[in-house]
Amino acid sequence: xxxxxxxxxxxxxxxxxxxxxxxxxxxxxxxxxxxxxxxxxxxxxxxxxxxxxxxxxxxxxxxxxxxxxxxxxxxxxxxxxxxxxxxxxxxxxxxxxxxxxxxxxxxxxxxxxxxxxxxxxxxxxxxxxxxxxxxxxxxxxxxxxxxxxxxxxxxxxxxxxxxxxxxxxxxxxxxxxxxxxxxx
Amino acid sequence: xxxxxxxxxxxxxxxxxxxxxxxxxxxxxxxxxxxxxxxxxxxxxxxxxxxxxxxxxxxxxxxxxxxxxxxxxxxxxxxxxxxxxxxxxxxxxxxxxxxxxxxxxxxxxxxxxxxxxxxxxxxxxxxxxxxxxxxxxxxxxxxxxxxxxxxxxxxxxxxxxxxxxxxxxxxxxxxxxxxxxxxxxxxxxxxxxxxxxxxx
Numbered sequence: 001x002x003x004x005x006x007x008x009x010x011x012x013x014x015x016x017x018x019x020x021x022x023x024x025x026x027x028x029x030x031x032x033x034x035x036x037x038x039x040x041x042x043x044x045x046x047x048x049x050x051x052x053x054x055x056x057x058x059x060x061x062x063x064x065x066x067x068x069x070x071x072x073x074x075x076x077x078x079x080x081x082x083x084x085x086x087x088x089x090x091x092x093x094x095x096x097x098x099x100x101x102x103x104x105x106x107x108x109x110x111x112x113x114x115x116x117x118x119x120x121x122x123x124x125x126x127x128x129x130x131x132x133x134x135x136x137x138x139x140x141x142x143x144x145x146x147x148x149x150x151x152x153x154x155x156x157x158x159x160x161x162x163x164x165x166x167x168x169x170x171x172x173x174x175x176x177x178x179x180x181x182x183x184x
Numbered sequence: 185x186x187x188x189x190x191x192x193x194x195x196x197x198x199x200x201x202x203x204x205x206x207x208x209x210x211x212x213x214x215x216x217x218x219x220x221x222x223x224x225x226x227x228x229x230x231x232x233x234x235x236x237x238x239x240x241x242x243x244x245x246x247x248x249x250x251x252x253x254x255x256x257x258x259x260x261x262x263x264x265x266x267x268x269x270x271x272x273x274x275x276x277x278x279x280x281x282x283x284x285x286x287x288x289x290x291x292x293x294x295x296x297x298x299x300x301x302x303x304x305x306x307x308x309x310x311x312x313x314x315x316x317x318x319x320x321x322x323x324x325x326x327x328x329x330x331x332x333x334x335x336x337x338x339x340x341x342x343x344x345x346x347x348x349x350x351x352x353x354x355x356x357x358x359x360x361x362x363x364x365x366x367x368x369x370x371x372x373x374x375x376x377x378x379x380x381x382x383x384x
Binding site: 047048049050051052061063068069070071072073074077094095097107130158160164167168171172175178179180181 | 302
């Protein structure tokens with residue numbers, strides 16, 4: 001009997017601790033009564049979601065919820081553009097590639113409300129400069145719109161400034177714009 | 185010292201009872217650590233790709249004193265010399281020469297035409313300007329730009345007008361129409377000069 005004591009003690013300790021850990025992570029095990037255990041109560045005001053959409057006059061965006069792929073095609077100062085909804089605007093130092101994109105911020109909350117949108121680049125793409133709704137983007141999150149309506153489609157303007165001196169080795173532009181939406 | 189089994193069990197249960205509240209604290213839990221109502225949040229990622237190709241742009245400048253009839257600020261312009269004779273004064277903005285170098289036994293009427301040539305997304309310090317005609321001019325007539333050799337219809341071997349032309353605005357060249365002294369021109373002379381700017 002004495003040789004089984006450590007095993008018995010460990011087993012008792014495990015039986016007592018597992019329900020507490022499971023309660024903390026909201027997993028219910030069998031008949032363990034977790035209602036009496038102290039729990040952290042967190043109330044989420046409706047889950048949010050971000051969807052990238054296309055309109056008839058905007059560039060085509062592929063992808064699923066929370067992730068979109070926008071291919072602007074081949075662009076040049078002299079044009080013409082190869083992608084729908086993409087426009088070239090000449091500037092003294094180069095040219096702008098402009099397009100609109102549609103954003104829908106979803107919420108499970110029945111009330112509409114608004115959300116703030118912050119954006120940043122996953123990687124810098126020198127010598128290009130990228131603007132969302134006129135706000136220059138960098139690797140640091142910046143607020144591009146503090147009051148975007150929730151539950152409706154909203155148009156946003158994406159602009160990429162291409163300098164004249166962009167070299168051939170820099171002709172491939174690829175970056176990811178990350179968005180964080182927080183309900184107001 | 186050896187404790188009885190029952191006593192050891194009691195002490196272990198007492199320790200477990202003390203530790204139980206701790207097990208439910210945020211230190212053991214994963215997830216939001218705020219209390220009350222947390223603002224809902226979500227993230228999204230938009231992958232953006234594009235390919236930038238180099239470009240060169242040619243357009244006629246609408247500077248003062250130029251005789252462009254139409255097409256300023258485009259790459260297809262029309263230039264009209266009007267009605268001209270060798271021994272009368274040249275129309276405004278034009279020059280009549282009785283001894284041009286690109287034709288023999290001829291006279292010419294000239295007017296400046298300015299170009300804006302700009303280059304984007306390539307390394308080039310200047311460009312070569314060449315020209316050729318869409319159709320052969322009438323017998324006795326010839327066309328030249330900046331006193332180049334008379335232009336031909338050869339697109340493969342166009343006439344070089346400027347081998348180190350500068351990018352920018354307002355580069356001006358004289359377009360000349362040469363007419364043989366013995367030529368008889370009973371109808372309007374019309375032709376098209378194709379300018380080609382090639383980055384160096």
